[in-house]
Amino acid sequence: MDLYLIPLAFSLLAALAPANLVRYVGLTGALASLVSVGVHGAYYMSGWSVVLFEPGQVTTFGLTFKMGYDGISLLMVALVNVVTTLILLSNLNRETASLKGFNALVMLMQFGLIGVFTAMDGIMFYVFWELTLIPIFLIAYWYGAPERKPALLKFFIYTFVGSLAMLLSLIALGNYADNYSYESLVTVELSAKSAFWIMAGFFLAFAIKIPLVPFHTWQPDTYTLSPMAGTMLLSALMLKMALYGMIRWMVPLAPEAMQDFTPIIVILGIIGVVYAALIAIKQSDIKRLFAFASISHVGLIAAGIMLFDKEVLGASLIQIINHSLVAVGLFLAAGILEDRLATRELNQMGGVAKLAPRFGFWFAVIGFASVSVPFSSGFIGEFLLLKGLYGYCWIIGLIAGTTLVFGAVYTFRAYQLSMFGAPSLESFKDLQWNEVLSFLIISVLIVLIGVYPQAILDFVGPSLDKLIQSTQADITILP
Amino acid sequence: MDALIVVFATGLISMFIALAKKPALVLGTAVVGLLAAITLLALQVNHPYNLVKYDGLEFDGVSIYYSIMSLVFGLLIILGGYSYFSRESEHTGEYISLILFSLVGSMCMIGFTDLFMFFLGLEILSIPVYVLAGSNKKDLLSTEASVKYFFTGSFATGILLFGVAWLYGATGSFAITDIANAIGEGRASGSMLGVGILMIMASFLFKVGGAPFHFWSPDVYGGSPNIVTGYMAAVVKLSGLFAFMKLFTFVFGEASQIWVSALYVLAIVTMFVGNLSAIRQVKFKRILAYSSVANAGYALLVILPSSKDLFSHLKALEFLWFYMLGYGLSIITLIVISMTVKNESDDLEGFRGAGRKNPWIGFFFTLGLLSIAGIPPLAGFFGKYMVFSHAYKMYPELVIIAVINSGIGIYYYLKIFMTFMASDHSEETEKPSPNFLQYLVLAICAIGLIAGPFVLM
Structure with a gap:
């Protein structure tokens, strides 16, 4: 229970705390929550399924309120806590951090995200899934750029409609099961036709949230116009809900429809990889550039997940973590540039590296992590994903491989245009301690995972085995 | 005594008590009456076989639940609308008693x-x-x-x-x-x-x-x-x-x-x-x-x-x-x-x-x-x-x-x-x-x- 209560309590506390302390209340909350996850992690033995909450009684319409975690969930919960801490830390010197609403909403968001990753009941998953939408919407709406309104309306309606499709799938699935607990939903056997539509509902919700290519039109505007912390939350955490949802819910609940959907999602993911990367290369707005870069990276992860093979799933999880960390770093860099130069246009930047050498160094480090150089976590993740896709179909693997080239092009183009060349300003305030610390933590984590990815693979391995087994058992029963 | 009668009597009392030209008194009567009626209903919930029956009216378990909700909503409306009702102090009693009478109708429609x-x-x-x-x-x-x-x-x-x-x-x-x-x-x-x-x-x-x-x-x-x-x-x-x-x-x-x-x-x-x-x-x-x-x-x-x-x-x-x-x-x-x-x-x-x-x-x-x-x-x-x-x-x-x-x-x-x-x-x-x-x-x-x-x- 401490996993939920700490963020919730600090959310309330931040709403009521005196104005000059608010920013530390938020950060303390995130750290406290991080410690509690650390304790959970220390006691966790690989392969366990831990039940956090189960009242034992089932409501008339089958809601069980069950919450719990296995290795995958715990890894994601840890990611949420690390990233929330990083977000609050990197915002510490900004004006938004001193606002009560901001801190309370970030903590509420954290609560919702932890709920999403530990829900063991279909309806609870939906409840927490939607719960995260409100805080992020308010963060973007209250603290975002001036011209944000139409983009946010689009964002909210888009994602809400996607979620409704998922609700419909859950209702349909619940119709066949005794109740909505994960176990009984997983064991339901479906005919090919109903499995197809049920998976289609989940797919729509997740494809919008990730976003996969034809559903991505809300994403660049929303990322660009949200405040820095909002963009970080969206890209580093919110879209991970959808990727996790694919692993935990979409495929295991309707594995019968997998052979229909695997080609679709793989192809959409690969189209996203190339298409978004090409657009990113031509962007002149730095946040927009990173937004398209994000589409490109997550397309690869989504494609990999659909192969549903232990090695590729492990790689997907590593890449999920890597992308979260890199996204926080990149959007922090973009936020720093936007904040101090008062523009997002790459053409109007330049020469920052000379004025602010520390920033130049750390931005470069994150940039290298983003293009997956060896010994960064991205390298091992992308390598295994590409290997899996190559095994699935060599053409797809080949096309997906271009992500490495394109990634280097747009990342270093952004770096070059903003950092080198003639300075556009007299002076540029170099990084402050909290920003340096954020970059440092991100880099250390990326390198640690890059050097020893086996730690994560071992941590989630048994849970992945169980997950894959449950889907295969389901398929073989039906002719 | 029964909830339906309590609500009706409360309506009557609050209409006449308004003659004192004290809106707060009307409000107090209405709130006390409604709370009493809700309590009576809530007590009946525990005795599902102890039906309250009249000719043409019967409050079984389900009707009681719906009646409670109706009365609670009525109470919230009276409390929330008090600033409107008390704008003209000579009419406060009428407004509030009208709502109470209407709640009687609501209970009849439920039971x-x-x-x-x-x-x-x-x-x-x-x-x-x-x-x-x-x-x-x-x-x-x-x-x-x-x-x-x-x-x-x-x-x-x-x-x-x-x-x-x-x-x-x-x-x-x-x-x-x-x-x-x-x-x-x-x-x-x-x-x-x-x-x-x-x-x-x-x-x-x-x-x-x-x-x-x-x-x-x-x-x-x-x-x-x-x-x-x-x-x-x-x-x-x-x-x-x-x-x-x-x-x-x-x-x-x-x-x-x-x-x-x-x-x-x-x-x-x-x-x-x-x-x-x-x-x-x-x-x-x-x-x-x-x-x-x-x-x-x-x-x-x-x-x-x-x-x-x-x-x-x-x-x-x-x-x-x-x-x-x-x-x-x-x-x-x-x-x-x-x-x-x-x-x-x-x-x-x-x-x-x-x-x-x-x-x-x-x-x-x-x-x-x-x-x-x-x-x-x-x-x-x-x-x-x-x-x-x-x-x-x-x-x-x-x-x-x-x-x-x-x-x-x-x-x-x-x-x-x-x-x-x-x-x-x-x-x-x-x-x-x-x-x-x-x-x-x-x-x-x-x-x-x-x-x-x-x-x-």
Whole structure:
């Protein structure tokens, strides 16, 4: 229970705390929550399924309120806590951090995200899934750029409609099961036709949230116009809900429809990889550039997940973590540039590296992590994903491989245009301690995972085995 | 002593106690009386076999639950609307006693076992509301609302009586058990029964604001004083839908082939009309009116019979209860908040930034609006969800349509939300300043919206 209560309590506390302390209340909350996850992690033995909450009684319409975690969930919960801490830390010197609403909403968001990753009941998953939408919407709406309104309306309606499709799938699935607990939903056997539509509902919700290519039109505007912390939350955490949802819910609940959907999602993911990367290369707005870069990276992860093979799933999880960390770093860099130069246009930047050498160094480090150089976590993740896709179909693997080239092009183009060349300003305030610390933590984590990815693979391995087994058992029963 | 009598006596006492010209005294009487009635009902819940019976009225477990909800909503409306009722101290007693009398009608409509009592209940419920709708005498729109509601309402009542007469002709009884038996044994059938049932259905659709009998609702909701709008949306709709369900699933259930296809189509029409019309509205209460039309459409989904067995019907009653709980609490929250903002024209723009000027109001408003839009984890979501999952067993395509409608609905709810919570261009909006009672009502609603489903489920 401490996993939920700490963020919730600090959310309330931040709403009521005196104005000059608010920013530390938020950060303390995130750290406290991080410690509690650390304790959970220390006691966790690989392969366990831990039940956090189960009242034992089932409501008339089958809601069980069950919450719990296995290795995958715990890894994601840890990611949420690390990233929330990083977000609050990197915002510490900004004006938004001193606002009560901001801190309370970030903590509420954290609560919702932890709920999403530990829900063991279909309806609870939906409840927490939607719960995260409100805080992020308010963060973007209250603290975002001036011209944000139409983009946010689009964002909210888009994602809400996607979620409704998922609700419909859950209702349909619940119709066949005794109740909505994960176990009984997983064991339901479906005919090919109903499995197809049920998976289609989940797919729509997740494809919008990730976003996969034809559903991505809300994403660049929303990322660009949200405040820095909002963009970080969206890209580093919110879209991970959808990727996790694919692993935990979409495929295991309707594995019968997998052979229909695997080609679709793989192809959409690969189209996203190339298409978004090409657009990113031509962007002149730095946040927009990173937004398209994000589409490109997550397309690869989504494609990999659909192969549903232990090695590729492990790689997907590593890449999920890597992308979260890199996204926080990149959007922090973009936020720093936007904040101090008062523009997002790459053409109007330049020469920052000379004025602010520390920033130049750390931005470069994150940039290298983003293009997956060896010994960064991205390298091992992308390598295994590409290997899996190559095994699935060599053409797809080949096309997906271009992500490495394109990634280097747009990342270093952004770096070059903003950092080198003639300075556009007299002076540029170099990084402050909290920003340096954020970059440092991100880099250390990326390198640690890059050097020893086996730690994560071992941590989630048994849970992945169980997950894959449950889907295969389901398929073989039906002719 | 029984709850129904307590409520009625409270109405009488508060009418006469108003002669003292002390509004607070009237309020005190009403609150004490209603709390006493709610307590009496709550005590009866624990004795499900200890039925409270009169000729034509019977309060069993389900009716008691619905009566409690109706009285609680009435109490919240009286508390939240006190600032309006006490504006003219000489009329306070009348307004509050009218609401209490109307609640008596609501209880009759919930506990009826006889169509005659049902008709009486409907009239006792409606006539005070006709008066209350016009209680803002100097406002032309309010007068229009009252007249319009009265005329169309009387017309609907006429149709209802007509239908009841046909039904009597077909079955030879007013008592609902006799009618149900007659239909079940096949003694009553043919066109007489069909005409009767369809006439009754039309008048019900009128009362709950279902298309194509919804045309009164935007004008009446928009013109009435805010708190009366809240009462209409919460209590009148609750009683109407419960009676609708009781009569149609339990009494006319055996003859469902007559009315199911009609209601099926009308549920679809109601949802689309409500949601699509709401999109282009610019006045707050008119949006709520159309949203209430749409919500009636969702509620019609549980009235459509899902299967023949009684257990499923009882479940449907429970789901409708939760649905109305979420809807009623949300609408009371929204209405009470709209009373605290000075905005005579009722334009949506007049509320710009109100939720930011007073963060508490912003918080309550967020809860109310998200709940009515069906966003978890609030009561409105669970109600909607139960209704949908119940209807899915029999009418999956209808649930798909309902879900699409929820998607349309989110557009105008979000528009209200973004206007209300905007942080810019809101210099003209005054800071909302609720009084203590309104804060109390909002807090009770908030607790109900957040914790209600989890505690009661």
